[in-house]
Amino acid sequence: MTRHKNIPFFIPHSGCKNNCVFCSQTKITGFSLPKEDIVSEALRLKATVDEALEYMNGAEAQIGFFGGSFTGIERERMLLLLDTAYGYVKKGAVKGIxxxxxxxxxxNEILDILESYGVTDIELGLQSTDEEVLKVSGRGHGREVCFESAALIVDHGFGFGGQMMIGLPCSDREKELRTARDIVSMGATSARIYPTVVFKGTPLYDMAVDGRYTPITNETAADVAAACLRIFREANVEILRIGLHASDELKNAPFGANHPAMGELVYSRIAYEDIREQLAGKETKGKMLKICVPSNRVSAVVGQKGCNKQKLIEEYGFKKVKIYKSLTQEDVGLSIEAED
Ligand code: SF4
Structure with a gap:
């Protein structure tokens, strides 16, 4: 599995004139910034990249502008940030932007600019491709523009990433799986899945408090995210992230999928389902199960607090479950033996 390395630079809520019901960018990114002039901001970008390059191999990394709506910020500011980042691309210090x-x-005009500054991948915060969900969530655009913009990005030759949410108002599992399939059909090379978290001070918080919206639980979020992940995985779409980064704000969010390790929950669920598939029809009662996995998948297979091991014992009657690290880092899959 290829792992993306990013040097992230956050632009909280900048450039965005919308007010999506769930949005609290300051809380999502975990910090707020004082207003600064564009030159200071570009210098801060430079300092961020220089510091990151001290401990990572930039030849495999991308500078990532996240957090707001980058192509909606003031043109002069966008160009200065791009120019600063492009300097690192031109000298081979990073792989792209x-x-x-x-x-x-x-x-088309925006994409031509981005191309001329060495941008390689563009992610769209689609959130949903369902007309009603987009409307009730206050996104300010419909379904059609999601497809049109994705097509423009792909036609220009950029890597396209689709970001989607789970648990938005008026959404359900079926609509979320359809969104994942739509992202695949748009030609995505990468995806992010964000189960909805309800932060205080957002319209969604008011909707949850007065009963117009039922927040999603961590359990349901993990279940649907796992199903979406399978859709992406089958289409070779790389999953860049599941769930928001852990932060105090996330921990203190009153409702919604605020688990600090949502990705782990999902990967551990997928690992369990994979094991179940391989155990189908096998004699298990009273036997020992040995599972051999690459070291980077051990924690997913074990599950949080050993829950997968425990579930295997309870569900299949194994005497013991042992998990071994395989000798290679290649994703060789699970090798399972059941024996006395
Ligand atoms: S588009 Fe919505 S979610 Fe994104 S920054 Fe703007 S208000 Fe927030």
């Missing part, structure tokens, strides 16, 4: 923005902030 990726950014996230809204579907309705994409045009």
């Amino acid at each position: 990726r950014l996230s923005t809204r579907p309705d902030y994409i045009s």
Whole structure:
């Protein structure tokens, strides 16, 4: 599995004139910034990249502009940030530039600019491809523009990433799986899945408090995210992230999928399902199960607090479950033996 390395640079809520019901960018990114002039901001970007390059191999890394709607910020500011980042691309210090923005902030003109500054990947915060969900969530655009912008990005030759949410108002499992399939059909090379978290001070919080919205639980979020992940995995779409980064704000979010390690929950669920598939029809009662996995998948297979091991014992009657690290880092899959 290829692992993306990013040097992230956050632009909280900048450039965005919308007010999505769930949005609290300061809380999502975990910090707020004082207003600064564009030159200071570009210098801060430079300092961020220089510091990151001290401990990572930049030849495999991308500078990533995340957090707001990058292509919606003031043109002069966007160009200065791009120019600063492009300097690192030109001298081979980093592999490229990726950014996230809204579907309705994409045009041929914008894409030509991004291409000329060495941008390689563009992620769209689609959140859903369901018309009603987009409307009730206050996204300010419809389904059609999601497809149109994705097509423009792909036609220009950029890597396209689709970001989706689970548990938005008026959404359900079926709509979320359809969104994942739509992202695949748009030609995505990467995806992020964000179960909805309800932060205080957002319209969604008010909707949850007065009963107009039922927040998603961690359990349901993990279940649907696992199903979406399978759709992406079958289409070779790389999953860049599941769930928001852990932060105090996330921990203190009153409702929604605020588990600090949502990705782990999902990967451990997928690992369990994979094991179950391989155990189908096998004699298990009273036997020992040996599972051999690459070291980077051990924690997913074990599950949080050993829950997968425990479930295997309870569900299949194994006497013992042992998990071994395989000798290679290649994803060789699970090798399972059941014996006395
Ligand atoms: S488009 Fe993004 S930044 Fe803007 S309000 Fe919505 S979620 Fe927040």
